[in-house]
Amino acid sequence: MSSGQIDVAYVAKLARLALSSDEVERFGAQLGALLEHVQTLQKLPTADVAATAQVIPSVNVMRDDVARPSLPRDVVLEAAPQRQGSYFRVPRILGEPG
Amino acid sequence: MSVTAAAGDSALQVNGGAYEAVIGIECHVELKTETKMFCGCRNVFGSEPNTNVCPVCLGYPGALPVPNRLAIEAIVKAGLAFGAEIPPFSKFDRKNYFYPDMPKNYQISQYDTPFTRGGVVSFWLPDGTQRQIRLTRIHLEEDTGKSIHAGSTDGRLGGSTHSLVDFNRAGVPLMECVSEPDIRSAVEAVAYLEALKRTFVALGVSDVKMEEGSLRCDANVSIRPTGASELGTKTEIKNMNSFRSVQRAIGNEISRQAEALSRGERIVQETRGWDEVAETTIVQRSKEEAHDYRYFPDPDLVPIEFAARDIARLRDELVTLPQPRLERLILHDRVSVVQAHQLIDTPGLADYYEETVALSEAPQATLNFVLGELSRLANETATAVASSALTPKALAEIVDLTSRGAINSKTAKDIIARVWSEGGSPAEIVEREGLGQVSDPAAVDGFVREVIAAQAESVENFRNGKETVLKFLIGQVMKTSRGKADPKLAEERLRALIAGSDP
Ligand SMILES: [Zn+2]
Numbered sequence A: 001m002s003s004g005q006i007d008v009a010y011v012a013k014l015a016r017l018a019l020s021s022d023e024v025e026r027f028g029a030q031l032g033a034l035l036e037h038v039q040t041l042q043k044l045p046t047a048d049v050a051a052t053a054q055v056i057p058s059v060n061v062m063r064d065d066v067a068r069p070s071l072p073r074d075v076v077l078e079a080a081p082q083r084q085g086s087y088f089r090v091p092r093i094l095g096e097p098g
Numbered sequence B: 001m002s003v004t005a006a007a008g009d010s011a012l013q014v015n016g017g018a019y020e021a022v023i024g025i026e027c028h029v030e031l032k033t034e035t036k037m038f039c040g041c042r043n044v045f046g047s048e049p050n051t052n053v054c055p056v057c058l059g060y061p062g063a064l065p066v067p068n069r070l071a072i073e074a075i076v077k078a079g080l081a082f083g084a085e086i087p088p089f090s091k092f093d094r095k096n097y098f099y100p101d102m103p104k105n106y107q108i109s110q111y112d113t114p115f116t117r118g119g120v121v122s123f124w125l126p127d128g129t130q131r132q133i134r135l136t137r138i139h140l141e142e143d144t145g146k147s148i149h150a151g152s153t154d155g156r157l158g159g160s161t162h163s164l165v166d167f168n169r170a171g172v173p174l175m176e177c178v179s180e181p182d183i184r185s186a187v188e189a190v191a192y193l194e195a196l197k198r199t200f201v202a203l204g205v206s207d208v209k210m211e212e213g214s215l216r217c218d219a220n221v222s223i224r225p226t227g228a229s230e231l232g233t234k235t236e237i238k239n240m241n242s243f244r245s246v247q248r249a250i251g252n253e254i255s256r257q258a259e260a261l262s263r264g265e266r267i268v269q270e271t272r273g274w275d276e277v278a279e280t281t282i283v284q285r286s287k288e289e290a291h292d293y294r295y296f297p298d299p300d301l302v303p304i305e306f307a308a309r310d311i312a313r314l315r316d317e318l319v320t321l322p323q324p325r326l327e328r329l330i331l332h333d334r335v336s337v338v339q340a341h342q343l344i345d346t347p348g349l350a351d352y353y354e355e356t357v358a359l360s361e362a363p364q365a366t367l368n369f370v371l372g373e374l375s376r377l378a379n380e381t382a383t384a385v386a387s388s389a390l391t392p393k394a395l396a397e398i399v400d401l402t403s404r405g406a407i408n409s410k411t412a413k414d415i416i417a418r419v420w421s422e423g424g425s426p427a428e429i430v431e432r433e434g435l436g437q438v439s440d441p442a443a444v445d446g447f448v449r450e451v452i453a454a455q456a457e458s459v460e461n462f463r464n465g466k467e468t469v470l471k472f473l474i475g476q477v478m479k480t481s482r483g484k485a486d487p488k489l490a491e492e493r494l495r496a497l498i499a500g501s502d503p
Helices: A008-014 A021-041 A073-078 B069-081 B186-203 B243-262 B308-316 B322-332 B337-345 B349-360 B363-381 B392-403 B409-422 B426-433 B441-454 B456-463 B469-480 B487-500
Strands: A087-091 B003-005 B012-014 B017-030 B093-096 B106-109 B120-124 B130-142 B146-150 B162-166 B173-179 B215-225 B235-240 B270-275 B280-286
Touching (some): B017 B186, B017 B243, B069 B173, B130 B186, B349 B363, B441 B469, B456 B487
Parallel strands (some): B235 B270
Antiparallel strands (some): B093 B106
């Protein structure tokens, strides 16, 4: 895939990043360089290697369903950008969630 | 333009042609666990806002999730209950989107490796039709927080000035059950959801309290000429939060699409929200604005692998499931579909019925008592049938006494009411207090003569053709016999003796 195929403006929109047209161009070139590196990796013979979803050689890490203390509410809400009473206060929501 | 939809919207007509609805349902069910999916915060409804939160469920940088074993076992059991396949390998993926009630800006979910695949949900419709809906998959994910839209008059999104967020629900384990588009009407959609609910409650994996939001669903709806193999353009309906709103929203959407087609319009693929107050669906988002979630395996979580013996152990732990019980009741005991569901859906009632039938060997008579007099007393006294003092053994005695004609139905009711609160053996009470039904014609004649003598005027009226008086006279015989006379015999002897006596 060449850098021309990355829609930088679209990716920026998904990531909620406001980019100037200069930045779109600059990051586009940088992302293109990254993809070129991946293209080099793709030349490696991997036909005999099973696909993995995880680099850690481990499975079935789970915990028992036992409660542990939560954080005190005031500690949590003090870290919030805005609070109102017992809640996090956020700006007006414009649409339904995904 | 012409559109007709029969009750239950299964027979749909568009401009004279037969149409059918094609419906698939995605439903989210909160699992009943002590703690959340990936952290040790409590999973409880109704706590003070933002008191069950920690670095993991608030998405603090560096906090690491660890899956709850019980939640994973619960979803596997749910799948096994519907005959689903449990793939040996599963993993968690990140679903990326931004919303204020989701602190990490991604939701941990499952993309291409759900914990269960396939399976079938079987159920009966109220009219006795049996239906089977294929499941696509059931996967596990974490719930989001809850937002209150403040500053608007009705607490909804429109017109709000800001929102308040409570993260107690964020990270609660959530199963998403996805059906194939096998559902054909709004009535069927509700019956399907009820079948899911019944099974999850029996398994103990969820309380399925809709009023607490522990079951929420979305539906994909399209219509097509009946028998066509191609699917019509579908719309997705969201925001249905009760069985009633599921039925109304889907029925409403089917009619809306039929009307659009009959006017020669095209259906547009879009997401529509159900407006409970306006009783209509409203466009939320068109296909062009569809989300791009950029799923990828969550690097913080390692895969889950099941050995055959783990699955066998969970299969062994499955309780008696409602569907095979319903099948036995309906097909073997010949209980009606509606009555079978009454038995199964009232906690403890089916057990009570089955224990009694095992002793009485009279399913129909037992059923009549359980759903009649016993359910009435249960409502009246706000006591479950199973926790009354009337044991299945005692009820079996009453069934036996009644079917032998040893007591009449009035005496049976009186004894049930007594034993319900006081306990004891009905057979012994009948014996001790001489409550046995009087079926000896000579003895009944004695009571009948007494009544004829005392009620001369009524007897005269009856003789003159006033048939309704007979009911009163039978009542008098019952009263004179202190409720013990066989009412059928009393009627017979009243007619005979009045006819045979002089005016
Ligand atoms: Zn937590």
